Amino acid sequence: MPKASATQTQHSTGPRGKIEVLPNAIHSIAVQAALSCYGVLGIASPHLRNGQAIILPLEQSNQGVRINTLNDQISIDVYVALEYGLRISEVAHNIMSSVKFSVEKMLGAPVTQVNVNVQGLIHGPTTPKKK
Secondary structure: OOEOOOOOOEEEEEOOEEEEEOHHHHHHHHHHHHHOOOOEEEEEOOOOEOOEOOEOOHHHHHHHEEEEEEOOEEEEEEEEEEEOOOOHHHHHHHHHHHHHHHHHHHHOOOEEEEEEEEEEEEOOOOOOOOO
């Protein structure tokens, strides 16, 4: 599938005119949906540094989400860092469902697939035990 560039848009034509959605909007929806899932510590870079995940700051999080469009169908790749100790498959399925639901609900366009790439497992912040 061809990769969506900043100039490619999602189009929808209705009786009142045409709606165009830039890939940056789709990135924002996907990032917020992924970050809202339990166990996700951050959006990660698709590239590892010395074998370790790089968690991206929110301003650069669009680098950790790739949007591919073909014939008004959307495919999304999300790169994440997860909290160590959780069941990876459950968190990944939760991310898939959340991203797919959010994008389809907000855009009204079909999402054919959401691929979750776990770039690393990180020990999350620990809370002190109460006695």
